[in-house]
Amino acid sequence: MDSSTQLHHFHGGLHLEGHKKISSQSAITPCKPQKLYVVPVQQHIGAAGEIIVEKGQHVLKGQMLATTKILLSAPVHSPVSGTVVDIGKHAVPHPSGMEADCIIIENDFQDEWVARKPVAENYHQMNSHDLRNIVRNAGIVGLGGAVFPAAIKQTETNIHTLILNGVECEPYITCDDRLMQERAREIISGADIIGHIIKARECIIAIEDNKPEAIAAMQVAIDEDDTGFFQIKVIPTKYPSGSERQLIKIITGKEVPINSLPADIDVLCHNVGTAYAIHQAVFKDEPLISRIVTITGNGVKQPQNMEVPIGSYIADCIAQCGGYSDNASCMIVGGPMMGYSIHSDQVPVVKASNCLLVTSNDEIYPANTEAHLPCIRCAKCVEVCPAKLLPQQIYWYASTQNFERVTEYHLFDCIECGCCSYVCPSQIPLVQYYRSAKSKIWEMEADQKKSNNARKRHEARQHRLDEQKREREERLRQKREMLNSKKGKTEENEIDVKKAAIAEALARVKQKKETQAIQPKNTDNLNAEQQRQIEEADQRRKAMKREHDE
Amino acid sequence: MLFRKASSPFISAQASVHSIMYQVLYALIPGTLAAIYFFGWGVLINLILAATVCLLSEALVLKLRNRPVEAALKDGSALITACLLALALPPLVPWWLTVIASIFAIVIAKQLYGGLGFNLFNPAMVGYIVVMISFPREMTFWTPPLGAVDHWLSFSDTLRVIFQGALPDQSTIDSITMATPMDTLKTQIALENDIASTRSHKVYGAVFSDISGKGWEWINLLFLLSGLWMIKRKIIDWRIPTSFLLTLLLIANFFSVVDYATYPSALFHLFSGGTMLCAFFIATDPVSACTTPRGRWIYGAGIGVLVYTIRTWGGYPDGIAFAIVLMNMAVPLLDYYTQPKTYGKTEVE
Numbered sequence: 001m002d003s004s005t006q007l008h009h010f011h012g013g014l015h016l017e018g019h020k021k022i023s024s025q026s027a028i029t030p031c032k033p034q035k036l037y038v039v040p041v042q043q044h045i046g047a048a049g050e051i052i053v054e055k056g057q058h059v060l061k062g063q064m065l066a067t068t069k070i071l072l073s074a075p076v077h078s079p080v081s082g083t084v085v086d087i088g089k090h091a092v093p094h095p096s097g098m099e100a101d102c103i104i105i106e107n108d109f110q111d112e113w114v115a116r117k118p119v120a121e122n123y124h125q126m127n128s129h130d131l132r133n134i135v136r137n138a139g140i141v142g143l144g145g146a147v148f149p150a151a152i153k154q155t156e157t158n159i160h161t162l163i164l165n166g167v168e169c170e171p172y173i174t175c176d177d178r179l180m181q182e183r184a185r186e187i188i189s190g191a192d193i194i195g196h197i198i199k200a201r202e203c204i205i206a207i208e209d210n211k212p213e214a215i216a217a218m219q220v221a222i223d224e225d226d227t228g229f230f231q232i233k234v235i236p237t238k239y240p241s242g243s244e245r246q247l248i249k250i251i252t253g254k255e256v257p258i259n260s261l262p263a264d265i266d267v268l269c270h271n272v273g274t275a276y277a278i279h280q281a282v283f284k285d286e287p288l289i290s291r292i293v294t295i296t297g298n299g300v301k302q303p304q305n306m307e308v309p310i311g312s313y314i315a316d317c318i319a320q321c322g323g324y325s326d327n328a329s330c331m332i333v334g335g336p337m338m339g340y341s342i343h344s345d346q347v348p349v350v351k352a353s354n355c356l357l358v359t360s361n362d363e364i365y366p367a368n369t370e371a372h373l374p375c376i377r378c379a380k381c382v383e384v385c386p387a388k389l390l391p392q393q394i395y396w397y398a399s400t401q402n403f404e405r406v407t408e409y410h411l412f413d414c415i416e417c418g419c420c421s422y423v424c425p426s427q428i429p430l431v432q433y434y435r436s437a438k439s440k441i442w443e444m445e446a447d448q449k450k451s452n453n454a455r456k457r458h459e460a461r462q463h464r465l466d467e468q469k470r471e472r473e474e475r476l477r478q479k480r481e482m483l484n485s486k487k488g489k490t491e492e493n494e495i496d497v498k499k500a501a502i503a504e505a506l507a508r509v510k511q512k513k514e515t516q517a518i519q520p521k522n523t524d525n526l527n528a529e530q531q532r533q534i535e536e537a538d539q540r541r542k543a544m545k546r547e548h549d550e
Numbered sequence: 551m552l553f554r555k556a557s558s559p560f561i562s563a564q565a566s567v568h569s570i571m572y573q574v575l576y577a578l579i580p581g582t583l584a585a586i587y588f589f590g591w592g593v594l595i596n597l598i599l600a601a602t603v604c605l606l607s608e609a610l611v612l613k614l615r616n617r618p619v620e621a622a623l624k625d626g627s628a629l630i631t632a633c634l635l636a637l638a639l640p641p642l643v644p645w646w647l648t649v650i651a652s653i654f655a656i657v658i659a660k661q662l663y664g665g666l667g668f669n670l671f672n673p674a675m676v677g678y679i680v681v682m683i684s685f686p687r688e689m690t691f692w693t694p695p696l697g698a699v700d701h702w703l704s705f706s707d708t709l710r711v712i713f714q715g716a717l718p719d720q721s722t723i724d725s726i727t728m729a730t731p732m733d734t735l736k737t738q739i740a741l742e743n744d745i746a747s748t749r750s751h752k753v754y755g756a757v758f759s760d761i762s763g764k765g766w767e768w769i770n771l772l773f774l775l776s777g778l779w780m781i782k783r784k785i786i787d788w789r790i791p792t793s794f795l796l797t798l799l800l801i802a803n804f805f806s807v808v809d810y811a812t813y814p815s816a817l818f819h820l821f822s823g824g825t826m827l828c829a830f831f832i833a834t835d836p837v838s839a840c841t842t843p844r845g846r847w848i849y850g851a852g853i854g855v856l857v858y859t860i861r862t863w864g865g866y867p868d869g870i871a872f873a874i875v876l877m878n879m880a881v882p883l884l885d886y887y888t889q890p891k892t893y894g895k896t897e898v899e
Contacts, residue, residue, distance in 0.1 A: 011893070016561070095557075171561070245893060258894040299551070324551040331553055336560040343553050357560075358551075364560040373567050373625070374667030379787065379841040380565070387893045392841055393885060413892045418559030425565040426667075432557045 008253035010246045012384040013238040014419050016171050016337075018210055023296040023303040024174040028182055030307050031290075032320055033107055037079050037311035038348040039065055040092045041101045044141040045148045046072035051103065057084045060114040062287050064137075065103045074149045075139045077287040078105055079309035081112035093314070093333045093347045095340040102348070105311070116285035123282050128157050128197045131282070135197075138281035139288045139351075143273035144176075144242070145334060147352045150274050153263075154197045160266040162200040163251055164191050164275055166207040166214065167235065167242035170335030173355040175292040176272050178305040180207070180214035183276055184221035186283075188230060190275030193282050195229060198268055203230045204251055205272075210237045239337060240417045244269045246386050258413065273354075293349055295321050299328030299358030308349045314356060315345040330364060332357040337418040373426035381420035381430065387413045391420040395430050398437040403444065406437050414438075567666075571626030573785050577776035578633050578831065584772050585637060588695045588765030591708040592641025596648050597633065599712075603652035604632040611661040627666050631655050634674035634832060638824060638871070639681070642691035642727060645713050650684075651677035671878045672838045675871040682871065694728035695765035698756040701726070729754065731763030732823050733867035735814060744811035762821040770826040777830025789846040790839060790853075791829040795820060797854025805862070819858070823868040828853070832870065838878045845881075845888035852877045 042048035049066035053059055059078045067075045082105045090102035123131055136151035144165060164187070168176040180187060191203050205222075207215050215234055222230045235241055235250055245256050247269060254265050262269055273291065280286040289310055296303040301322030308317055314331070318324060332339040334355055349356075381391035389410055397405040411434060420430045586593045608628040612619045622628075635651055655677030663669040682689050693703065703711070703718070703726060710716040717723060729737065734757060738748040749758045761767045781788045798819055805813035819825065824832070833839060833853050840849040853873045860869020 249893075255894045258892070260894070329552045329554045330556060330560070331551070332558075332560055334558075336558070338558050339560070340558060341554065341556050341560075343555065345551075345553075359560065364556070373621075374665070376567055376570075376667050376836050377839070377841050378570065378836040380784075382841060382843070382890075388890045389892055390842060390885070390889060393889075409889065410892045413894070416558075421559050422561065423563050423565060425567045425570055427562065427566070429557055431559065 006253075007233065007235060008250050010241075010249040010386055011388045012386045012419060013240060013246075014384055014422060015237070016239050016422075018237070019172045019296075020174050020177070020210065022172065022298075023294050023305055024177055026304040028178050028292055028305045028307050029320075031309060031312055031317060033080065033109060033111075034312055034316045035107055036085075036313070037082075037105045037107065037309060038090050038313065039076050039079065039103045039105065039311040040090075040348065040350055041066045041076060041103065043076060043147060043310070043351040044074045045146065046070065046074070048101065049073055049075050051087060051101070053084050053087075053103065055084055055087050058082070058108075059084060059105060060112050062114040062116070062285075062289060064139075064287070072149060072152060074141050074151075075137060075287075076103075076310075077139055077289050078103075079289040079311045080105060080107045081110050082106045082108040091344060091347045093342050093350060093353060095342070097343045118283050118285040120283050123193055123196060128154070128199070131193065131197045134281055135278055137287070138277070140274060140277045140281060141288070141351050142271055143277060143291060143351065143354065144244075144271035145338075145352055145354055146244075150270070150278070153268060153270070154194065157197070157199050158266075159198045159200050159263060159268045160202070161252065161268070162191065162195050162198065162203040163247060163267060163269045164203060164205040164272055165242060165244070165247055165269055166205055166211075166218070166272040167247060168211070169208060169237070169239045169242035170337050170339075170355075171239075172296050172357050173294050173335050174296070175294040175305050175354050177211045177214050178294075179276060179292050180211070180272055181217045184214075184217040185224070186279040187218070187272050187275045188221045188225065189283065190277070190279035191230070191270070192225075193278050194268070194270055194275060200229075200268065205230060205232045206235055206241075206247055206251060207232060208237045208241060209234050239419070240386055240415075243386065243415060243417060245415070288351060291349075291351060291353070293317065293353055294355040295358075296355065297328075297332075297358040298360035298363050299325055299330070300356075301325050308353075310351055311348045313345070314342075314347055314349060317349060317356065318345060318358070324358060325360065327360040327362070328358050329361045330359045332359065332364075336364060337422070338416065372428045375424075375426055375428060378425060380423040380425065384419040384423050386417060386419065387415055389414060391430055394437075395428060395433055398433045401440075403437065403441050407441065411437055411441075567625050567627075570785055571630060573783065574630055574780065574831065575626055575633065577780050577785075578630075578637075580776055581769050581773040581827065582633065582637060584765070584769045588769065589641045590693045590696075590703055591705045592643075592693060592703070592712060593636065595708060595712055596639055596641065596643065597636040599645060599648045600632040600636040600639075600652045601629055603649050604628045604635075604656050607653050607656045608661065611657055612665070615661070615665075617665070622666065625666060628656060628660075630831075631660070631674045631677075634672075634827070635677050637827060638674065638678045640689060640691040640727075641693045642708070642711050643681075643685075643688050644715060647681050647685055647688050651681045653677075654680045667837055669837055670881075672832060672835050672874050675832065675874045675878075678871045679875060682866065690729065690733070691723070691727045692730050692733075693726065695757060695763065697764050698728065728757060730823065730867060731757045731766065731818075732861065734758075736861075736867050739812050745814055746811065762818045766823065767821040770821040773826035773830055777826065780830060780834075786830060786834040787836075787839075787846055789843060790833050790850040793847045793850025794829050794833055794854045794857075795825075797851040798825065798858055801855065801858045813862070819861070823861075824870045825857075828857070828870045828874065832874055833877075838874075838881065840881050840884050840888070842885055842888040842890060844890070845884040848884055848888065849877055849881065852880065 047070045049068040051066045053065050061078060061081045063078045065076050065078055084103060085106045086104040089099040092100045132151045132154050140150040141147040142150060166176055166180050195203050205218055218232055240246055241250060248262055248267050249255055252267060256262050256265060277288050290307055292305055293308045294305050295317055304321060331342050333342055333353055375392055375395060377392055379392060385391055394406055394409045394411050414434050416431050418431050605623060605628050609619050609623060612622050635655060639648060655673040659671050659673040659676035660669045707718045734754045735748060749755050757763050759767055777791060780786045799816045802816035802819040806815045840846045856873035856876055857869045860866060860872055
């Protein structure tokens with residue numbers, strides 16, 4: 001694999017206006033302690049953990065609140081010391097405004113940590129398995145936004161290239177930029193730990209060329225390391241370069257095959273924020289209880305980057321930023337290309353919340369979902385699609401609910417980056433159509449599965465019933481056959497008996513006839529001669545009759 | 551704070567169909583002006599007539615279909631159809647012919663298919679084919695280009711010819727019309743006269759110029775330049791015109807090299823008739839063209855082959871309308887079979 005010098009291109013993409021200056025100029029500020037913290041049990045891709053605290057229980061900062069035995073999952077920890085005041089449903093940041101299981105903690109403002117035993121430099125002597133467990137128990141998930149449990153990615157050992165993703169390609173977001181500027185050494189240390197776990201041979205740090213300060217800071221941190229393991233690659237600013245698969249294409253020139261993982265081509269990708277969190281876990285034994293959040297947009301008075309304890313109310317964060325400006329209109333969690341709008345700020349910041357974008361009325365132009373123009377097939381979307389799809393064809397079939405065709409046109413390779421919607425001259429909310437088509441197909445597949453199971457159950461039952469019926473019939477048949485054969489024998493006997501009786505009777509009659517037939521007529525007083533003649537005649541008649549009979 | 555609900559992406563390039571269509575219309579202006587300059591007022595009259603009928607019939611059908619009328623009229627697509635049609639029709643066709651072609655284009659070929667975005671065929675070309683097949687005599691009413699003959703029809707004379715069929719004094723329809731260079735060549739080659747003698751002929755040789763035909767070369771050149779401007783502004787795709795022109799050039803060049811007496815040069819083909827209008831304005835109509843990159847190469851090349859075939863061996867002097875409509879039919883198939891290889895389709899080594 002040659003990933004040393006040259007950069008590669010991925011298809012499509014957009015050159016977007018960055019809007020990064022709004023928040024990138026201010027240093028990371030700590031979020032002031034608040035009274036209440038709402039910690040959702042599930043903040044990652046995978047199964048929810050098992051709650052191990054009780055209502056009313058006193059917890060320490062960094063204490064585990066929910067654990068998990070399932071691999072695809074991550075524990076959560078208390079961001080402060082205090083009391084568990086409630087465990088139950090609470091609104092979480094989600095486009096539908098849904099509620100989820102949360103643990104609500106009242107801060108005692110003592111900032112009392114749970115006992116910590118950092119392994120620090122000793123990690124060099126530790127094996128991959130034990131290190132992975134530290135990462136896992138610290139509840140570290142991908143902080144670029146995908147929140148995939150980090151330890152799972154690190155199960156492959158013998159990955160050639162570790163890519164550290166400091167691209168941050170979405171407009172407005174600057175949390176990784178600031179993190180790299182201010183905590184470069186920790187990031188590099190975290191990357192070294194990951195490299196140790198997966199036995200990587202090189203670590204490439206990818207940063208977009210619109211972050212010169214971050215590049216400089218990271219370079220300084222790398223220069224302290226003399227192993228030659230690290231290397232910075234400055235990549236051109238283009239959205240969505242920070243998308244894992246697109247970034248891998250840029251760095252290695254290889255595409256991650258469909259239905260495969262980066263590990264299958266010996267690459268592993270981690271966000272710089274994740275690397276920082278891993279450093280904190282190993283060197284300070286601090287679980288993931290806070291993250292850097294970019295709070296930006298013209299709808300907030302003092303945009304900035306803030307280190308926010310996980311579980312803080314968004315409203316509290318906004319208040320610390322001077323509150324909303326008068327023309328604030330929309331709260332977006334994430335960036336303007338892939339984020340989602342929320343209905344309320346009474347929801348907590350979670351591990352995935354990299355950005356809170358509060359837009360003013362004139363700042364964003366959400367596509368009009370009601371009355372867009374028809375698609376004119378200009379194929380501008382084809383030119384910008386980083387997955388090399390034909391968005392206009394998928395839209396055509398998605399809008400007519402032709403799900404078979406939609407799948408043939410690779411709907412499920414869509415990464416929902418929003419490039420197609422961005423360029424569409426008809427202002428069609430294409431991504432929305434794709435999401436809806438995807439969920440409908442999933443629904444149909446689930447239904448199909450259900451009905452398949454039902455059908456299989458039904459068929460199995462039918463088969464069982466048929467089998468029973470068949471067996472019963474077989475038994476009946478055998479029984480009947482047996483009976484029949486007995487009955488048959490009796491009939492034969494009867495016939496034989498009858499036949500014998502008839503034959504007997506006939507014989508008797510014959511005998512009688514014979515005796516009667518040879519009875520002489522006019523035989524009284526016959527002389528010897530006459531008698532002899534009669535007897536001769538009788539004999540002849542008898543013979544003739546016998547001949548005739550025969 | 552409003553907490554407005556919306557779906558990603560929340561930002562947009564603010565491109566609009568309206569802006570694309572109007573830029574195409576602007577790009578049509580230089581070539582159209584040249585056509586009026588070389589072929590007289592008839593071109594302008596046809597243009598106004600076609601535009602009026604196209605807009606009216608579009609409005610009428612939209613009203614019948616209970617669709618928003620104003621927004622659709624403003625998108626400029628009906629005007630583009632009217633322009634293409636008017637530029638394709640001979641300048642002295644009777645008014646009712648333009649009306650029929652326009653109605654057919656908008657009502658049948660566009661609105662009955664579902665309106666903008668849903669038409670399988672290029673509406674202007676369908677309208678053109680209908681009148682071409684139905685009224686072949688009227689479709690030869692081309693005025694001689696400026697510089698070919700002495701007389702020049704005035705605006706009022708042209709109006710009378712078009713609307714009343716009344717010819718100016720002491721003239722016949724044959725004296726005020728003249729076959730196009732391509733038509734002339736076709737007839738003469740059929741009569742076994744070679745190209746050189748046809749071009750130098752003292753009567754019908756007058757329509758020819760050094761490159762192609764008087765007027766035609768300028769009109770084509772201007773459409774070419776406007777087309778390049780549109781490509782630069784990314785209003786049209788560059789593949790279709792490139793593929794079409796390259797194919798036409800290669801085929802025409804091959805035959806003219808083999809037999810220059812019967813097959814006109816590639817340059818003549820490129821700068822004659824509707825070649826450049828087709829390359830940059832008709833074949834690139836996004837609705838009825840291919841959308842995949844590979845499909846667009848094939849689509850353009852297909853049009854090139856068909857145009858040359860119909861021009862050279864077919865029954866019509868120019869084959870653009872037929873070539874376009876035939877390739878329109880192939881679009882769904884081409885789009886399906888030329889899907890790009892999606893990200894990650896490559897196998898692991």
